[in-house]
Amino acid sequence: MKKNALDFKEGMPVSAMSITDMSKNKTGSWRYMRPYYQNKTAPCIKGCPTGEKIPDYFDKVKAGKFEEAWHIILEDNPLPGVCGRVCYHPCEGACNRKDLDSPIAINNMERFVADQNMANGYPKHFHVEKTEMKIAIIGSGPAGLSAAYQLARKGHAVTIYESLAQPGGMLQMGIPKYRLPREVLKKEIKDIQTLGVKIKTKCTVGKDISWQNLQMSYDAVLIATGAIKSRPLNIPGEEKKGIAPGLQFLREFNLDDKKEIKRKVVVVGGGNTAIDCARSAVRLGADVTIVYRRSHKEMPAVPEEIEEAEAEGVKINYLTNPVEFIGDSRVRKIRLIRMELGEPDDDGRRRSVEVQGSEFEIEADQVMLAIGEIPALDFLPDSINAQWGRVDVDSFQMTNNRGVFACGDSANGPIGTVVDAIATGKNSAFTIDAFLNDKSYHFINNNNVVGFDKINLDYFHKEERPAEARSDQTKLTNNFSEVNLGLDKDQAKNEAERCFSCGYCTTCDTCLVFCPDVAITHSDNGAPYTINYDYCKGCGICVYECPRDAMAFEEEIKWKTE
Amino acid sequence: MSQMKFEIPKIELMKSGHVACPGCGASMAMRYALKALGQNTMIVIPACCWAIIDGPSPCSVNGVPVFHTAFETAAITATGIKAGLSRQGDNDTTVMAWAGDGGTFDIGLQALSGAAERNEDIIYVCYDNEAYMNTGIQRSSATPWGAWTTTTPTKTPKSRPKKNIIDILLAHHIPYVATASVAYPDDFIRKMKKAKSIRGMKFIQILSPCPPGWKSAPEQSVHISRLAVNSKVFPLYEVEDGYRYKISLNHKNIPVEEYLKHQGRFKHLSKEQIKQIQVDTDTKWEVLMKKVEMGELFSEN
Structure with a gap:
């Protein structure tokens, strides 16, 4: 019979040969630094007053899931079609990409997502069980609409009082149609109304309904009358x-x-x-x-x-x-x-x-x-404090009168722009909700912002920012058609790809590919990757190479003591 | 599309649990090589880091047969295994000799030269970490000029330039010679696959960062490899049939100082010495470019 190396003699092979792998050797014990995945704050999120999750919805745009992208924006801002056109986009000023070539066209991306969803309504989970609480909002501008939307999503009954014939405040009366076609505004206000928000137009507080009446009939009142004088x-x-x-x-x-x-x-x-x-x-x-x-x-x-x-x-x-x-x-x-x-x-x-x-x-x-x-605040009683002509509010948007809140341009704080109004409207909705439920409230503090120095430029090359299409404006007289036409699908997808996605894992596989210890695998529990700490030696290549700083590296001892 | 996407085979033949130092370039290199060559591969490893990394008997971290052999015999052992397989009618199994720079540039050179001259059908990979790292960082003929090792201390750093192993192999007129880097796994895997597809002797040199030997930070291994390529200290190219040169990618123009400054073994170098390295590197790059041009000239005829 032929001698075969695989014929064992008394449990041992006949020649020196491998019979097992090295899985028993848990090299994780060598490690004194631990890498782990940590999503951080992209500067655009920090730059956006409403804190839209920009890299998050870009990820959906890349995958062509425009409706899901829209849902992500809606969490923070019910007016993406408006903001995508008229916002002064401080997000772009904060964008890290500006230090390589030019900032991502975030403003246009927001508009693109909104435009893709002009025929869609809110998903089912936006409609929640109704509470007993009633809230009055004075003013249907961006601040009032944003607050009404967020309160309605918590199940509260919201009524907006608007003195003009059409809702929208400054968006309706101030911004010209060549910048903001009214069907966009109309659609987004209609969406908010599907949540049960009532808008009473041609109803001026102090004339058609008294302030006392308002305060008595509602659990909370929000002043969002803007600055119109x-x-x-x-x-x-x-x-x-x-x-x-x-x-x-x-x-x-x-x-x-x-x-x-x-x-x-x-x-x-x-x-x-x-x-x-x-x-x-x-x-x-x-x-x-x-x-x-x-x-x-x-x-x-x-x-x-x-x-x-x-x-x-x-x-x-x-x-x-x-x-x-x-x-x-x-x-x-x-x-x-x-x-x-x-x-x-x-x-x-x-x-x-x-x-x-x-x-x-x-x-x-x-x-x-x-x-x-x-602001024009003549309708307010003297008992509500004002400062420099604006309603004086604390950091929770509440006035000195319990249950009376103010936001947008009518209150002190960040003023003057649509997105700031939406942001303070959102914040006041959250604090009103906490006030009504007698809960404490903490604002999310977007710290841990990824700086440009944390971006690994070895993985990116210079690329042009897309030019947006414009309508023909050679004949200007009586032409109120929209000037800017936004991005097309290909441009939007490319732009989402161009984004560094600072601090937000895009499953680019860089960590997985470079791991010398084969300790990183695709995860099946929802997270993008799993690190096998039985074998990870803590060399840190994954953290150092991560193109977008979505990982962190910490002394192992800190993990052991906790 | 802004960020390059990796196109790398999913198969993982090399497993966790190996005993390479954290941040070892050679372990990354083996992982990519096996991804490219696949299950039907046999590896020959002479005395070198990888003789240890693979694990003590009876363990092996690589999911393919590994033959450990004496320091100077990587090429001839691979030749023998290939001949044996061939005798059994197996012409498909890839046999890869996997040796360090000591076993390639110095002690294994005669066996390598012999196998190359006979045009044996093997892939010979040298993972070049530029010194005898496994035995305690002694100089080899692959150690670059000016580098510190334990046998070339900073007062008298290495005074001779690195041996050009690619030119030595090219002098044997073998079908395929290439350089590869762990910082460019796509390119690495493409070259390994190409080597697998060619009959005859193939030689691939990999610059393999060694954190303990280079006195560099383990997390920077890939970064340093990338700098080595882009500073043209270790350009990526391939040569077919001994004269058809092809540069593998666009090398950025990075000063060598960028590459040197991340490594403690070059810390003692003066500004003038760094300048000298820059001049040498530029000259070698110029020469390489001329060779590319000459190769094009011959290809046309």
């Missing part, structure tokens, strides 16, 4: 005909379709309202000049908007300020003075200082004042 300039001649708040022009135009415009229009101010006035007036055939007292750099309007306005023929006079309006009963001319920039003031922008003797005049048939808006 234009600030005056307080200079001679301001009472002349032809001079009016820019917001009034926008409201009359957007709500009542009033199209009266003079030939030479001057807009005073540098914020988004000023730009909206200017671009709307250009579309009505006027010759428009913006007068702004600081320089381009300090202008608070969204930079893209300024660029687009200039491209459409709006002239911008930087470093000038009106000192007097001239004319008989109607305004004919504006006397302007040149300004220069001095020391930075409290909010960090450089103060503008008049240059003595530099006055000059320009012609004007119509003047729109857009130097800022303040």
Whole structure:
């Protein structure tokens, strides 16, 4: 018989040969540093006032699951179609990708997801069992809508009181249609109403319903009336005909379709309202000049908007300020003075200082004042404290009156933008819910933010940011069709791929591929990977190589003591 | 698509429990090699780190037959095994000699040269960690100029350049010679698969980072390998039939200092010495480029 190496003699092979593997050798005992998976906060999430889970929904976009992506955004923001168009996107300013090539087009991605879901309604699990609690919200702007939505998702009965004929607040009356088509707004408000939110339009608190009545009939009241009163300039001649708040022009135009415009229009101010006035007036055939007292750099309007306005023929006079309006009963001319920039003031922008003797005049048939808006709080009782013209609230959005809350531009705190209003609306909904249920509430603090230095650039190369499509704007007059058309499916998917996905595992397999000890495997319990600590020697290659800092490395002793 | 996606066979023949140091490049290399070659493979390992890493008798971490042999005999043992298999009518099993730089550049060179000259149908892989690491970091002829080892201390670091093993093998006119790096597993696996598909002698040199021997951080092994490639200290290329050169990827232009600074074995080098290494590296790269051009010239005819 042929001798075979596999013939054992007294339990042992006939020659020195392997009969087993090394699985008994638990090399995990060598380890003094432990790698583990840890999702961290992407800077965009931190940058977004409502804290949208951006890398999370990008992951769904990559997989073509647009409806699931929409659901993720909806957790934090019920108005993605609106925000995806009008938000000043601080997320993009925070994006780590800006240090490699250019930030991810997050704003357009949000819009893309919303646009893909124009025909879809909320999923079943958004509709929860109703509670006994009733909440009144004054104002149906972004703050009020956001709060109503979050409260309704907790099962509370919400009624919104809106003084105008249509809900939406500044989104409805302020923002021009070429930036925000009204069907988008309508759809998202309708979605919120499917949760049982009632909106009473043409119902002014203090006129159609008294404040006392409101406070008595509801378990909590939320003030979300926004800032709708234009600030005056307080200079001679301001009472002349032809001079009016820019917001009034926008409201009359957007709500009542009033199209009266003079030939030479001057807009005073540098914020988004000023730009909206200017671009709307250009579309009505006027010759428009913006007068702004600081320089381009300090202008608070969204930079893209300024660029687009200039491209459409709006002239911008930087470093000038009106000192007097001239004319008989109607305004004919504006006397302007040149300004220069001095020391930075409290909010960090450089103060503008008049240059003595530099006055000059320009012609004007119509003047729109857009130097800022303040809340109109006359309907409130004196017992509710206000500060600097805004309702004074604590960090839980509650006023000094128990059960009365305020958010958005009508309250102190972050002000002036749609997304800030949505964020404070969301926060006040959560604190109202906690208040009604007599629970404590802690805001989620998005710490542990991934910095650019934590991104492993060996895995990324430079790529262009997609250019969004634009509608034909060669004929501007009476053209209120939407200017920006967003991204298409391929662009959106590519953009989701371009995202670093900072601190958020994308199952790219880098850790698994480079593990010298074959200790990382695909997981079957929902987490992307499992580390076999029986064999992991703690070399740390997985943590060091992770392209996006979705792992952490800690001394083993800390794990042992805990 | 921004991030490269790995396309790597899922099969894991090399298992956990091996006794390589944390962050060992050689263990990564074996993992990729077996992923590429598959189950029908036999490995010959002479005295080297891997003789230990594989585990003490009767254990083996590799899910394929491993033959441990004497230091100088990797190539000839592989030749013998291949001949034996062939005699039994098995021409499919891949036989791979897996040796360190000591067993390849120095003591095993005569057997390697013999096997290459006879064009034996084996794959010879040298995982090159640039010194006798297993016995305590003594210099080998693969140790680069200026590097510290226990036998070339910092006062008198290595004064001779690294032996060019690729050129030695090319002088034997064998079908396939390539360099590979653990930082580029896709490229690594492609080359191993290509080697498997070619009849005759194949030689692959892998730069294998050694955290204890290079005095580098274990977590940086892949990073250092990548820097070695992109600083052109260890360019990735393959040569078919002895003259057709092909550069494997776009090498970035990274100064050698970037590569050297992560390793304690180069810490003593002065600015001038680093400059010298840069000049040498650039020259070798230029020469390689010329060889690529000449190869193209011959290919056209």
